[in-house]
Amino acid sequence: MNQVKVTICVGTACYVLGGAELLGMVDEMTAKFGGKVICEGSPCLGFCKLSRNSKAPFALVNDKLLEAATPESLLKAVEEALSEVQNG
Amino acid sequence: MAKENNAVRLKRRLISEVTNLALTGKLADEIDSVPYSMTNENWEIIQCCIHHDRANLRLRLMSLLGYSTEGMLDVDKPLRAYAQEALAGKKPDAFPLSLMSAACNGCTKSRYIVTNACQGCLARPCKVNCPKGAVSIINNQSHIDPELCVNCGLCEKSCPFHAIIKIPVPCEEVCPVGAIQKGEDGIAKIDESKCILCGKCLSACPFGAPAEKSEIVQVLSALTHGKKLIALVAPAAMVQFPFPPGKFIAALEHFGFSKVMEVAEAADRVAEAEAREFAERLHDNKKVLATSCCPSWVRAAGGMDLEQILSDTPSPMLVAAKTAKAQDPDAFTVFIGPCLAKRWEAHRASQNSQLVDAVLTSEEVGAMLMAAGIQVNEENEEDLAKAGNASAYGRGFAMTQGVTAAVKHALSPSAVEVNSCIVSGITKDTASQLKKVQESDKPLLIEVMACDGGCINGPCQLTNPKVAGAFLERYKAAAKKTAGPMLAANSAANERKACASSSAENHHTTASKSA
Ligand code: FES
Numbered sequence: 001m002n003q004v005k006v007t008i009c010v011g012t013a014c015y016v017l018g019g020a021e022l023l024g025m026v027d028e029m030t031a032k033f034g035g036k037v038i039c040e041g042s043p044c045l046g047f048c049k050l051s052r053n054s055k056a057p058f059a060l061v062n063d064k065l066l067e068a069a070t071p072e073s074l075l076k077a078v079e080e081a082l083s084e085v086q087n088g
Numbered sequence: 089m090a091k092e093n094n095a096v097r098l099k100r101r102l103i104s105e106v107t108n109l110a111l112t113g114k115l116a117d118e119i120d121s122v123p124y125s126m127t128n129e130n131w132e133i134i135q136c137c138i139h140h141d142r143a144n145l146r147l148r149l150m151s152l153l154g155y156s157t158e159g160m161l162d163v164d165k166p167l168r169a170y171a172q173e174a175l176a177g178k179k180p181d182a183f184p185l186s187l188m189s190a191a192c193n194g195c196t197k198s199r200y201i202v203t204n205a206c207q208g209c210l211a212r213p214c215k216v217n218c219p220k221g222a223v224s225i226i227n228n229q230s231h232i233d234p235e236l237c238v239n240c241g242l243c244e245k246s247c248p249f250h251a252i253i254k255i256p257v258p259c260e261e262v263c264p265v266g267a268i269q270k271g272e273d274g275i276a277k278i279d280e281s282k283c284i285l286c287g288k289c290l291s292a293c294p295f296g297a298p299a300e301k302s303e304i305v306q307v308l309s310a311l312t313h314g315k316k317l318i319a320l321v322a323p324a325a326m327v328q329f330p331f332p333p334g335k336f337i338a339a340l341e342h343f344g345f346s347k348v349m350e351v352a353e354a355a356d357r358v359a360e361a362e363a364r365e366f367a368e369r370l371h372d373n374k375k376v377l378a379t380s381c382c383p384s385w386v387r388a389a390g391g392m393d394l395e396q397i398l399s400d401t402p403s404p405m406l407v408a409a410k411t412a413k414a415q416d417p418d419a420f421t422v423f424i425g426p427c428l429a430k431r432w433e434a435h436r437a438s439q440n441s442q443l444v445d446a447v448l449t450s451e452e453v454g455a456m457l458m459a460a461g462i463q464v465n466e467e468n469e470e471d472l473a474k475a476g477n478a479s480a481y482g483r484g485f486a487m488t489q490g491v492t493a494a495v496k497h498a499l500s501p502s503a504v505e506v507n508s509c510i511v512s513g514i515t516k517d518t519a520s521q522l523k524k525v526q527e528s529d530k531p532l533l534i535e536v537m538a539c540d541g542g543c544i545n546g547p548c549q550l551t552n553p554k555v556a557g558a559f560l561e562r563y564k565a566a567a568k569k570t571a572g573p574m575l576a577a578n579s580a581a582n583e584r585k586a587c588a589s590s591s592a593e594n595h596h597t598t599a600s601k602s603a
Binding site: 010011013015016020021024043044 | 096097100101104130328329330451454455457458461462463464465466550551552554555
């Protein structure tokens with residue numbers, strides 16, 4: 001298993017607070033990493049309710065939770081996960 | 089375009105807070121505490137200190153209540169008092185944008201500077217090319233004398249190392265009509281008579297200083313008072329969520345709208361009316377017609393002295409609202425779109441009759457659904473036919489070239505051969521470009537969209553226009569009505585006769601000039 005799985009929350013809170021922009025990254029990541037990264041949208045992950053939305057949008061890179069994710073932070077987390085996968 | 093940033097997130101969170109309070113009847117009582125409750129968890133100071141930030145949050149809340157936030161304001165009047173007025177239905181004034189002077193950073197005047205990349209080369213094109221002698225060499229590096237520099241930019245263009253850069257003032261830089269400018273005090277000001285409400289400064293200012301005067305509270309108050317709310321949803325607003333429009337419609341109903349109408353159906357009729365109008369103009373030997381559905385362009389046309397070429401056909405929003413009010417005069421009509429200028433258009437039209445009671449942006453609706461905890465994807469998909477029966481042409485109004493395609497389609501039975509000129513995004517050059525083409529001696533349809541790409545790239549959209557564009561194609565493909573807009577057979581025949589003379593000589597050319 002050396003793929004990285006990216007889950008982008010497309011629940012309303014996440015989508016409105018920046019998830020829409022993360023979703024726009026999917027094509028870019030597919031082009032960049034090919035089959036090594038699998039992206040999927042997910043219904044509300046439930047985290048928004050814990051933080052009064054202040055930390056949305058959420059995304060998961062494998063099991064790592066990203067808060068207030070931005071296209072940049074998501075890309076960075078994916079690259080880190082990929083290098084971890086490759087190094088062992 | 090990186091729309092999603094902290095300024096945008098903050099605005100949406102505030103919309104959501106206000107919605108929550110209004111829906112639970114606590115708006116007046118609790119709104120004054122929002123600047124405090126927002127800043128107690130993980131708050132990163134934005135301006136000098138938390139007090140300044142709270143003062144600005146208070147101003148942002150004022151603009152959400154529909155008030156101007158320009159200049160020195162009555163700091164003693166509690167938000168509670170403003171909220172009570174808004175809840176009682178007080179509408180914002182006609183100009184829907186204001187500049188929060190207190191949030192404006194007072195960015196330094198736009199200027200050119202020399203960076204460390206300067207190599208102090210032998211050629212010194214910067215010095216040679218400067219028409220004002222403002223560049224000198226100090227310690228083997230170029231230096232620009234700000235007193236002499238006129239910001240022409242020749243030095244920047246001539247440097248082979250790209251060592252000279254322009255530090256812009258973001259709002260001034262994007263404004264296509266020079267309506268936003270720094271005053272004596274360094275704080276930006278909007279000249280309302282010049283501003284076309286394209287909203288470019290809303291996205292460009294990293295301090296979120298330009299703010300819309302919102303109507304969310306008026307809508308929420310109508311809802312909680314049991315009024316029958318009808319949502320008139322622009323085609324661009326139908327495709328903001330990554331789910332089928334039928335789910336978005338269901339989400340709006342879940343929120344409390346009694347009925348959802350797709351404005352695209354009215355757009356079909358607008359295309360027919362503009363086609364008819366065009367044929368009539370040709371009959372009168374006037375060759376040029378410009379579309380009038382983009383309210384920013386309508387404002388711009390005034391400033392460019394081009395009003396005479398504008399179509400008289402009302403916009404799809406007004407046509408849809410008229411239908412809604414005819415069906416139910418007591419209904420409270422709410423237009424939803426990614427546009428700032430529609431609020432002005434609705435206000436202007438209300439001088440004749442109250443057709444559109446309020447305008448919400450896609451961004452506001454998104455944040456309101458978030459506040460209500462409505463998950464769009466979990467809704468049962470409504471049948472689109474319930475909202476209307478638009479053709480793919482009407483739905484195509486949301487994107488550049490869509491209106492042209494629809495009007496041309498409607499004109500197709502008459503033998504008029506129409507050239508088109510498409511302006512996708514008003515820029516500083518649009519006025520001169522249009523002045524040239526309006527002299528056309530061949531039938532020319534001019535489509536102008538203030539936003540580059542059309543409404544899906546509106547300043548108050550939720551989603552990236554590329555993504556929305558793909559969703560729009562699906563929405564168009566789902567159209568049940570296969571016949572596009574058409575001039576009625578009869579009138580088309582008449583019109584064909586009527587414009588036979590003018591069309592004959594132009595029959596051979598179909599050129600498309602694109603901007
Ligand atoms: S919407 Fe993303 S966690 Fe709830």
